[in-house]
Amino acid sequence: MTDDFGAFVPGERFRVEGKPGGPLSGLSFAAKDLFDVAGHVTGGGNPDWARVNPVPTRHAWAVQRLLDAGATLIGKTITDEVSLGILGENPFDGTARNPRAPGRVPGGSSSGSAVAVAAGLCDTALGTDTGGSVRVPASFCALYGIRPTHGRIKVTGMMSQAPTSDTTGWFARDAETFASVAAVMLGEAIPAELPRQLVIADDAFAVADTAASVALQPLVERLGRVIGTISHERMASQGLVGWANAQRTIQPSEAWETFKDWIDRVNPRMQFSVARNLAAAASITPAERARAQSVRDAARARMRALLPPGTILCQPTTPFPAPLCGQALSVLDPLRERITRLACHGGLTGVPQVVIPGSTVDGLPVGLSIIGGWGSDATLVAVARALAN
Amino acid sequence: MTDDFGAFVPGERFRVEGKPGGPLSGLSFAAKDLFDVAGHVTGGGNPDWARVNPVPTRHAWAVQRLLDAGATLIGKTITDEVSLGILGENPFDGTARNPRAPGRVPGGSSSGSAVAVAAGLCDTALGTDTGGSVRVPASFCALYGIRPTHGRIKVTGMMSQAPTSDTTGWFARDAETFASVAAVMLGEAIPAELPRQLVIADDAFAVADTAASVALQPLVERLGRVIGTISHERMASQGLVGWANAQRTIQPSEAWETFKDWIDRVNPRMQFSVARNLAAAASITPAERARAQSVRDAARARMRALLPPGTILCQPTTPFPAPLCGQALSVLDPLRERITRLACHGGLTGVPQVVIPGSTVDGLPVGLSIIGGWGSDATLVAVARALAN
Numbered sequence: 001m002t003d004d005f006g007a008f009v010p011g012e013r014f015r016v017e018g019k020p021g022g023p024l025s026g027l028s029f030a031a032k033d034l035f036d037v038a039g040h041v042t043g044g045g046n047p048d049w050a051r052v053n054p055v056p057t058r059h060a061w062a063v064q065r066l067l068d069a070g071a072t073l074i075g076k077t078i079t080d081e082v083s084l085g086i087l088g089e090n091p092f093d094g095t096a097r098n099p100r101a102p103g104r105v106p107g108g109s110s111s112g113s114a115v116a117v118a119a120g121l122c123d124t125a126l127g128t129d130t131g132g133s134v135r136v137p138a139s140f141c142a143l144y145g146i147r148p149t150h151g152r153i154k155v156t157g158m159m160s161q162a163p164t165s166d167t168t169g170w171f172a173r174d175a176e177t178f179a180s181v182a183a184v185m186l187g188e189a190i191p192a193e194l195p196r197q198l199v200i201a202d203d204a205f206a207v208a209d210t211a212a213s214v215a216l217q218p219l220v221e222r223l224g225r226v227i228g229t230i231s232h233e234r235m236a237s238q239g240l241v242g243w244a245n246a247q248r249t250i251q252p253s254e255a256w257e258t259f260k261d262w263i264d265r266v267n268p269r270m271q272f273s274v275a276r277n278l279a280a281a282a283s284i285t286p287a288e289r290a291r292a293q294s295v296r297d298a299a300r301a302r303m304r305a306l307l308p309p310g311t312i313l314c315q316p317t318t319p320f321p322a323p324l325c326g327q328a329l330s331v332l333d334p335l336r337e338r339i340t341r342l343a344c345h346g347g348l349t350g351v352p353q354v355v356i357p358g359s360t361v362d363g364l365p366v367g368l369s370i371i372g373g374w375g376s377d378a379t380l381v382a383v384a385r386a387l388a389n
Numbered sequence: 390m391t392d393d394f395g396a397f398v399p400g401e402r403f404r405v406e407g408k409p410g411g412p413l414s415g416l417s418f419a420a421k422d423l424f425d426v427a428g429h430v431t432g433g434g435n436p437d438w439a440r441v442n443p444v445p446t447r448h449a450w451a452v453q454r455l456l457d458a459g460a461t462l463i464g465k466t467i468t469d470e471v472s473l474g475i476l477g478e479n480p481f482d483g484t485a486r487n488p489r490a491p492g493r494v495p496g497g498s499s500s501g502s503a504v505a506v507a508a509g510l511c512d513t514a515l516g517t518d519t520g521g522s523v524r525v526p527a528s529f530c531a532l533y534g535i536r537p538t539h540g541r542i543k544v545t546g547m548m549s550q551a552p553t554s555d556t557t558g559w560f561a562r563d564a565e566t567f568a569s570v571a572a573v574m575l576g577e578a579i580p581a582e583l584p585r586q587l588v589i590a591d592d593a594f595a596v597a598d599t600a601a602s603v604a605l606q607p608l609v610e611r612l613g614r615v616i617g618t619i620s621h622e623r624m625a626s627q628g629l630v631g632w633a634n635a636q637r638t639i640q641p642s643e644a645w646e647t648f649k650d651w652i653d654r655v656n657p658r659m660q661f662s663v664a665r666n667l668a669a670a671a672s673i674t675p676a677e678r679a680r681a682q683s684v685r686d687a688a689r690a691r692m693r694a695l696l697p698p699g700t701i702l703c704q705p706t707t708p709f710p711a712p713l714c715g716q717a718l719s720v721l722d723p724l725r726e727r728i729t730r731l732a733c734h735g736g737l738t739g740v741p742q743v744v745i746p747g748s749t750v751d752g753l754p755v756g757l758s759i760i761g762g763w764g765s766d767a768t769l770v771a772v773a774r775a776l777a778n
Contacts, residue, residue: 048480091437091658264718267660269480272652275664329653 022070060157077112132343165347411459449546466501554736
C-alpha cells in the first residue's frame with residue numbers, strides 16, 4: 001500500500017476524469033474537503049458537519065473549472081475543522097503528515113491538499129485561504145501556493161467561513177504547473193512582463209525568527225535581481241499587531257455568524273481550541289467590529305498606496321518553519337498569534353499573495369511571499385515562474 | 390440480543406463477582422465511567438480522556454465497597470463528558486435511552502447508571518453528583534437516588550470535577566434495595582425513627598412548572614402524614630437565583646482547575662457546549678469567586694438554621710420531567726438554568742438529598758426530593774423507605 005501521508009479524508013480517494021484535450025490534461029488534483037464534489041459529502045473536517053449536511057449534487061465551481069480544463073480529481077483532502085485552524089492538526093480525520101518536515105505540523109487549514117502535493121500524490125490541489133490557510137501550509141511544506149485577490153475566484157460550492165476574507169487557492173510543487181493551473185483558474189494568461197519595483201516589508205521580516213529571515217535572504221536577493229529596484233518600507237505604519245487584532249475581530253465574528261445556527265442546532269463536537277475561539281467570537285461587540293473595520297479601511301488604503309501597478313512587496317510567509325506536532329495549547333497559541341501577524345493582511349485587505357518555496361531553516365521549509373495590488377494575481381505568478389528559471 | 394438502552398459504554402459490559410455471603414449478595418450493579426475499575430480504562434465520557442489516562446490497577450473505593458458487600462459488577466455506564474452535563478446527551482459514547490420517557494433525555498451526568506437501573510439491567514448503580522448528576526437522572530427516570538452529605542463517601546478512584554461539590558451517589562428502583570445499598574455505602578444502619586418536622590420549600594416549588602408541582606402534591610401529602618408537622622418556608626431568603634449563580638461560579642471555576650492541564654496538553658474533542666462552558670470558566674476572576682464564596686457561606690448557615698436534627702425539607706427535584714432529546718442549545722440552555730436553581734444547594738451547601746419517585750406529568754416521571762442537615766443521610770433513606778410502605 002502506498003503511503004498517502006494521511007492527506008486524504010478516510011474513504012475519500014476516488015477518480016473523476018478531467019475532460020480530454022484541455023490545457024491541464026495529464027495533471028491530477030485533489031480538493032480540500034470544503035469543496036463540493038457531486039456524490040461525496042462535504043465533510044468540512046468535522047463529523048457533525050458531515051453528518052447534518054446533504055450530499056452535494058454538483059461540483060464546486062473551482063472543481064468543475066479544473067475538470068473542464070482536463071485535470072483529473074483523485075480525492076478529497078483533510079482540513080482543519082470548518083477551516084478554523086492554521087496548523088493542520090485534526091483529531092477527527094487525523095493530522096496529515098508533512099513530507100518535508102517529519103514530525104512537524106503540515107500547516108492548515110488546507111493541510112491535506114498541501115501534503116498531497118508535497119508528497120507527489122497529485123500535481124496540484126485546491127485549498128481555501130481566509131486567514132492564511134493556503135499560505136501557511138505552502139510555507140511549511142515547501143510549495144508554491146496562492147491566495148488570490150478576494151472575490152477573484154468564484155466560491156460557489158465552497159464551504160464558507162468568513163465571507164469578506166474567504167478565497168480559493170491552490171498549490172503546486174513546481175512553478176510551471178503552478179502557472180498552468182493559475183492561467184486556468186484566473187482565466188488569464190500569465191504575462192511575460194514583470195514588475196519593476198520590489199518593496200521589502202521590514203516590519204514583517206522583524207516578526208520572523210532571525211533564522212528564518214536570514215534563510216530567506218538569498219531568495220530575496222534573487223527576487224531583487226529579477227525585479228530591479230528595491231526599497232524598504234514598513235507594511236503597517238501603525239504596526240502589524242493592530243492589523244492582526246483587527247483580523248482576529250472581523251474573521252471570527254463572521255465565522256460565528258456562519259456557524260452559529262449549526263452550532264445551536266447540533267451542539268457539534270469540536271477541538272477545545274476551536275470551540276473556545278468560536279465561543280469568544282460570539283461575544284465580540286458591534287463596537288469592536290466597527291473599530292476593526294476602521295483599521296481594515298486604513299489597511300486597504302495603505303496597501304493601495306504601497307502597491308501601485310508595477311510594484312510588489314515581499315515578506316516571510318510564516319515567522320518560522322512548521323512547529324512540532326502535538327504541542328500544548330499554551331505553546332501553540334503564541335505561535336498562532338505570530339503567524340497571524342504575517343498573514344492577517346490577506347483577509348484584511350484582500351490583496352493577492354503568492355508563496356515561493358526554496359528556503360530552509362535547519363532543513364525545514366519556510367516560504368517567501370510576494371504580494372501585489374488588487375487583481376495582480378497573474379503578475380505574481382509570473383514573478384514566481386521567472387524566479388524559478 | 391437484549392436491548393440495553395445504550396446504558397453501557399461500548400465494550401464495557403463484563404462481570405466482576407461480589408464476595409460471597411455479603412449483605413448485598415445476589416444484587417448486581419453498574420458503575421458510571423468516572424469510577425476506576427481495575428483493568429478497564431476510566432473513560433470519563435470523552436475519548437481524549439480515555440486516550441491519555443492509564444488503565445487503573447485498583448477499583449475505586451465505592452466499587453470495592455459494593456463488591457466486598459457481595460454485589461456483582463456488570464459493567465461501566467455512560468456519563469456526560471467529564472461529568473459536565475445535566476441532560477445526559479453524549480455524542481461520543483451515545484445517549485442512553487430513558488426507559489421511562491421514550492424520546493426524552495435520561496438526565497445526566499450519571500445517565501447510563503440511571504438508565505441501567507430504570508431498565509432493570511441491574512439492581513443499583515453508582516453515580517456522581519456535583520451539581521445534580523444523580524438527582525436529575527433519578528427524577529427523569531423515576532428512581533430512588535441519593536446525593537450524600539459532601540465528604541461522607543470516600544471519592545478515592547472517582548474522577549473529580551469540582552472537589553468542594555463532588556459526591557458519590559447511587560440509584561435503585563425500589564426503596565428496600567435503595568436502603569440496603571445505603572446501609573453498606575454509609576456504613577450505618579438505616580434508623581427506624583423518622584424526623585418529625587417537614588418544611589415545604591415554597592420558593593423551590595415556585596421554580597417548577599405548575600404541572601410538576603401539582604403532580605407532586607399527593608406525594609408531599611403522604612410525606613406530611615408520615616412526618617407529622619408541616620411548615621412552609623423559602624429555602625433561600627435572598628432567592629434561589631443567587632444560589633444558582635454562586636454555584637455556577639464556584640463549580641465551573643473548580644472544574645477548570647481540574648481539567649485545564651489536560652485541556653492544554655491534549656486540546657480535547659468536546660461538545661461545543663462543554664468547551665464553551667469551560668472556556669467561560671477560565672475567565673472567572675478571583676473577585677467573582679470570593680463573592681460566590683460569601684453566598685455559599687450564607688447558604689450553608691441558612692441550611693443549618695432550616696434543618697436542625699428532626700427536620701427535613703422537601704422540594705421538586707427538577708422543575709419538569711425530561712426534555713425531548715436533540716433540542717437546540719438555545720432551547721436547552723434556559724432549561725439547564727432552571728434545573729440548576731433547584732439543584733444548586735447540593736454542591737453549594739453539602740447537605741444530603743434523596744430523590745423519591747412516584748409522580749408523573751403526562752406519564753413522564755418527576756421526582757420529589759427530601760433534604761436534611763449534614764450527616765442525616767441514613768434518616769433521609771429511612772423516610773424514603775417509610776413512604777414506600
